Amino acid sequence: MTARASEFDLIARIHQRAASRGDVVVGIGDDAAILSLPPGRQLVVAMDTLNVGVHFPEDTAPADIGWKSLAVNLSDLAAMAATPTWCTLSLSLPQPDEAWLDGFLDGFLALAASHEVALVGGDTTRGPLSVCVTVHGLVDPRGALLRSGARVGDDVWMTGTLGDAAAALRQWQSHRPIDPALRARLDRPTPRVEAGLALAGIAHACIDVSDGLLADLGHICRASRVGAQIDVDALPASDALIAAFDPPARRELQAAGGDDYELCFTAPKTARLAVQDAMHACEVIATRIGGITADAGKIALRDAAGAEWSPSHAGYVHFEG
C-alpha cells in the first residue's frame, strides 16, 4: 500500500517537472504516450540500463546518475546521426525517496532540456536501484550512420579524448584521490549529438565508445567486414590523463578503457577537410587515429615508431563493484 501510494507520488513529481514538446500528443499520465512524427523521417530507438554496483558506485550523486542514464542513451542516437526527441524512464528504487528523485531529475532533466528531449512516460517501481531509459530520435533515411558502412581506405577518427573515464575508475579502484576532471568525464559524459548530426553525409560508419575503443572499433570492423590499423600514439589524450598516468598506462586506458562516449567514425580520405569543418562547426575536436584495411576482423596497433603494440588485456576497464 505505502509503496504503491508513493509510486503515484513519485510519478506526479516527475510529471510536474518534465517539459513537453509540440509533437507530444499524449505524455505522462495515460497508459502510453502518443507521439507525432514528421513525414519523411524514420524512428530511431535505443535502450540502456544502469545498475548500482555495476555501472556506478553506490555513492554516486543522484544528479550524476540521472545525467549519465540519459547521456549513454543519447550517445547511441548520436552514433546513428539521429536528432533526439523523446525518452521514457523506468526507475527502480529500494524505497520511495523524494529527495533522491529530485536530485536524479536535476541531472536527467538538465541534459534532456539541453537536447530538447521530452520525457513522455515510463514507470517507477520498488527494487534495487536501477535506471532504464529508452530514447527516441528521428533520422533522415539517407543520413543514418551505421556500423556497417566502413570501407577499405577510410580514415578512422575519434572525437574528443580517450581514457579519461577509465582513468577515474582506475584511481577509484586503487583508492587514490580521483582527479576532478577525470571524474567529471566518468560521471557526466557528453553525448556527441551535434557531432553525430554533423557527420551525416560525410562519415561512412560510426559507433560510440562505451566498451573501449578496441571493442567498439571491433564492432565496426565485424559489421563492415574490414580491419583497421591504429596508431596508438595518435590516440587523443586530455591534459588530466597525461598528468595522471605515464605513457604505458595511458595507452592501455585509451585503447581499452570504456565509458568515454566519444564517437569513433570512419570517413573517406577525400573528406578530411569536410570532417574538420563539420567538427569545428560544433566545437568538437576530432583526431585521425588510423585507417580501415582489408584484413577483415583484425585491428593492428602500432606506436609512432611503427612497432607493434598490444594492450596487456584485451578487455575494457569498467566499474563492477
Added chain:
Amino acid sequence: MTARASEFDLIARIHQRAASRGDVVVGIGDDAAILSLPPGRQLVVAMDTLNVGVHFPEDTAPADIGWKSLAVNLSDLAAMAATPTWCTLSLSLPQPDEAWLDGFLDGFLALAASHEVALVGGDTTRGPLSVCVTVHGLVDPRGALLRSGARVGDDVWMTGTLGDAAAALRQWQSHRPIDPALRARLDRPTPRVEAGLALAGIAHACIDVSDGLLADLGHICRASRVGAQIDVDALPASDALIAAFDPPARRELQAAGGDDYELCFTAPKTARLAVQDAMHACEVIATRIGGITADAGKIALRDAAGAEWSPSHAGYVHFEG
C-alpha cells in the same frame, strides 16, 4: 571480462531468435534500431519493468517471466487501441545464464510472435534479476482511447473476469495450493490487444486493470473529471474464482486485486450493441458493471440489493516478496 564476453553471447542468442518485420530498417546489432512508420499513423510508447521479489516470486518459471514482461506492456497498448509493432528489452541478470535466457525467450517471443511484434534492441547487463520492456505501436490519430474521454451517462464495462490473479497471489501468500487456472491468469495474462482495437471508435475511455479495478477506474474518473457507480455483484468472476473464494472474499479480490490486465472501458448507452458485436468478433466476453456519474472523483459501490459496499482496504493485492 567474462561477464562482458558473456553479455555479447547473450545478445547474439537473442538476436538469433528474434523475428523481424518489413518495417524494421535496422534491428538488433547497431547502436540503435531504425524503424519506418506508415504515413498517417502516430507512435504509441509504453514502458514497464518487472523486478524479482516485487512483481513475481523468485521461483517463477523463466518462460512465464518472459511472457508477462511483454504482456503487461502490450496491455498498455491495448488500452490505447494501438496496434503493437516493435519492442526493446533490457535484461539484468545476476549471472549470464543461457538456459535461463532460452526459457525466458520461449515465453517472450511466443507472445511477441502472436502479435507480430519485432524485438529490435535493448541490452543485457549484470544486476539483480529485472526485466524492462518498451513497446511501440501505431494508432490512427482519430481512434486512440484515452483515460480522459469518459462522459456522464456512459456505461462502464469490463473485458474477461476480475480477481483471478489476485486470488492466485492470495493462495500463494497463505501457503495454500494454488489453483492452476488462477495461477495461469497471474503468470500468463492475456493482453486484450484485439479487444482494444475493436473498441476504437466505440468506447469513450479505456484503461487496463493492473493496480485493481477501483484504482484504475479511479484514474479514468480523475482524468475525465467524473465519478462512477459500480454494481459489485455484476463484476465478472471466473469459475475458478467462484470455486475457491466465498462471495465476500471474492468481491475484495475483484474490486481491489491487481494484475488481471483486462480492459475497463466506458461507452455510451447507445453503443451497447456495438460493444457486444465488437467483443463477440474478437471472442472476448464484456460485462456491464456500472455507469459514469457527475459525482467527480467518487466511485460508489453497491451490491445487487442496492446496499453500499466498500472493500476492507482500498488498495490492491500485489506481489511484494
